[in-house]
Amino acid sequence: MSSVEIDAYDDADRWQWVCPQGHRSWEATNNHFWCKLCADLASQGEDVEPEFSELVNQSTRETFQRDEITIRDYRQKTA
Incomplete structure (x- = not known):
């Protein structure tokens, strides 16, 4: 199984990752992801799911599961 790290506060790193609908407005939760734009579309009656379990790397088109x-957050210092 492959794994990746995403720096949540590095725009170049974070923005290469999109939800399955191609939006960059996703947020990570403990067990899945949530996309604000998908939630907005769903509330307007569109057939999209704002909660999902994978992100797509825009650069490579690879898909990675939440786990x-x-x-x-590389802004925080580690001891």
Whole structure:
């Protein structure tokens, strides 16, 4: 199984990842992802699911499941 790390506060790193609908407005939860634009579309009656379990790397078109992705905040110092 492959795994990746995404720096949540590095725009270049984060923005290469999109939801299955191609939006960059996703947020990670413990067990899945949620997309604000998908939620907005769903509330307007569109047939999209705002909660999903995978992200797509725009650069490589590879898809990774939530358990293969680690979200890091590299602004925080580690001891």
